[in-house]
Amino acid sequence: MKLRKISAAASAAVVLALTATACGSGSDSGSNGDKINIGIKFDQPGMGLKTPDGTYTGFDVDVARYVAKELGYPEDKINWKQAPSAERENMIKNGDVKYIVGTYSITEKRLKEVDFAGPYFVAHQDLLVRADDNSITKVEDLNSKKLCSVAGSTSAQNVRDKLAPKADLRQLGGYSECLTGLENKSVDALTTDATILAGYAAQKEHQGKFKLAGLSLSDEKYGIGLKKGDADLKGKINKALEKMISDGTWDKLVKQHFGPSGYKNDPAPKIAG
Amino acid sequence: MFDFLDSGQYDLLGAFWVTAQLALYSAIGSLIWGTALAAMRVSPVPLMRTFGTTYVNLVRNTPLTVVIVACSFGLDQTLGITLGADSSEDIGFRLAILGLVAYTGTFVCEALRSGINTVPTGQAEAGRALGLSFTQVLTLVVLPQAFRAAVTPLANVLIALTKNTTVAAAIGAAEAALLMKDMIENEADALFVVFALFAFGFMVLTLPTGLFLGWAAKRLAVKR
Structure with a gap:
């Protein structure tokens, strides 16, 4: 029974902490002030x-x-x-x-x-592949590949409907999730705008691991x-x-x-x- | 207003069919798994009781998104477990069912336990006095009555499950929520129509379920 009291106190503390931070982070709305x-x-x-x-x-x-x-x-x-x-x-x-x-x-x-x-x-839609992978040089190569992109994004729809309908497209919640799959070789390429891919490739923890395939799939x-x-x-x-x-x-x-x-x-x- | 639906670009019925399948398979799976968990939690074996209690409390209090994404991240992408599926969509579909069963089973278990509590202790004691084993008491005397008493809470769980299938979009199962993301991306001029459409679709799935099971609950209840 002692345990029950402690857990009740702990949950009360958590709730209090949450409400306190919620109050603290209030921001002023409206863009017409001096901000x-x-x-x-x-x-x-x-x-x-x-x-x-x-x-x-x-x-x-x-x-x-x-x-x-x-x-x-x-x-x-x-x-x-x-x-x-x-x-x-x-x-x-x-x-x-x-x-x-x-x-x-x-x-x-x-x-x-x-x-x-x-x-x-x-920007152009492009592919991010592992640094040692040279097997993707043109759009047709994609049909036999496992691709990954963010669910619902324009890039994902492009691949599925136009560019490579036969490719095995994995749709996940975010690009970082695709990167894990790319690193573990459960997918072959991550596709979206080259700008975003470049941003991920340039991150410190990813430098040297991935490269852009250099295809311009869309504008x-x-x-x-x-x-x-x-x-x-x-x-x-x-x-x-x-x-x-x-x-x-x-x-x-x-x-x-x-x-x-x-x-x-x-x-x-x-x-x- | 709904002209984007006529373009042939979206397979709305197909997407909701996948949602219905996800819900159906997960419902069957979690009913079985939940019953097993409930049996463990009332069993006379301390080890099973501990396992059941720990599992239920652990999984029930983990956000569903975490459970589902963990299935995709941990099982598929890291360990390479794909449950025998070849294409990404199938992998997402099967892993989503696994995650939904693991999660919803805990709620089924608790709903059933509440049903078990409606069966007077005297009945189980009478069963034991007649020489029935624990399994016999459970399957012949207690569970049949517990299920009949638990129809209403189980209907709640089923409706919640149907709506929870939307989380499967996070790992690429091609169900309604994924199609909704496609539409949101493309149809910037009809966002509210898109939302309303999907809200309506889910009501079409869940309202009849609720009405039917509400009726069934009344018919099946054990009159005491």
């Missing part, structure tokens, strides 16, 4: 990643920082918000964020809901998502992006984030305006 809310991905190395010490790194994050600076918001005025793929349109529509820089491909369906500035980067134009009809903001962001490309910051950032993986990027895209 700006920006949506990014928190879980994609190389593009948008929240590090364990609470800072944010990645190409998307640096682009977002640069644009914010041009709009008049220095680093300490930025509220970073996580923008998971399924929630991006609603976050923009509800005004939770001013804009989203998070591997956000410009598609027709999305243009019905939000506007895009940019594109600021053109993904990354844009900065913002509220539909906000032509003023769109113009400002486009101007900032143009400046970023012309003053050499773009090249520097690309080299910094994708360089270590040997990823050959496309030249900077033309801003649509």
Whole structure:
């Protein structure tokens, strides 16, 4: 019976601790104060990643920082918000964020809901393979392979419906789970945008283990998502992006984030305006 | 509004059929495993009782996602156990059933134990006095009545199980939740329609189950 009392006390303590932290982490909403809310991905190395010490790194994050600076918001005025793929349109529509820089491909369906500035980067779907594996050189090779991608992603659907319908496609919850399979040889390749793959290949714990196959399986134009009809903001962001490309910051950032993986990027895209 | 369904790009019925299959196989599996666990927990052998209690408390309190992902991570990707399946989709499907059975079995066990508690102790004692063994008392006297009393809680477990099959999308079983992820990715202009569609689909699966088992519970209850 003594045990029961102890466990009750322990569970009460846990509940208290949880509520206390919940109170502590409250954040101010609304993007119209002197701070700006920006949506990014928190879980994609190389593009948008929240590090364990609470800072944010990645190409998307640096682009977002640069644009914010041009709009008049220095680093300490930025509220970073996580923008998971399924929630991006609603976050923009509800005004939770001013804009989203998070591997956000410009598609027709999305243009019905939000506007895009940019594109600021053109990525291609590619494959990540083990460093000693040279068996994939063209699309046709995929049909006999075991591939892995994130469930529901555009890349997974591309492989399944168009590129290699006969390939054995494993759909998992996240890229890191696929990487475990790739390392243990239960899958042959991980497929998604080359930018994301490059981010994983360049991570310290993965360096030298994996490489990009170098196939361009699709074109993904990354844009900065913002509220539909906000032509003023769109113009400002486009101007900032143009400046970023012309003053050499773009090249520097690309080299910094994708360089270590040997990823050959496309030249900077033309801003649509 | 529903025009994206006419494009032929999505196999909605197929996806829900996989969900129904997942639920059905897992239900059968967890009914068997749960009964075995319940038998262990009321058995006179201390070792079996300890195992049953430990297992139930351990697995019941582990999040289902962790159980399912552990099946994929640990069994398939690390140890190479694929349960005899060749394609990734089949591996995901079978491992998901394994995970769902392991998890739902604990709830079936507890529902059955509550059913066993409705059987007056005198009956088990009378059985023993007649010279019946533990197995005989359990299978001939106690369990038949326990099942009849436990229909309502078991229906709850079955409905929860049907909805829990969505977690199988995390390891690539091609069921409804996976198709929903596809649609969310492609149909940014119809997100709420997509959500409503899948919510409706699950209600079509679970509402009749609940109504039928509610009716059955009334019919089967042991009148005392």
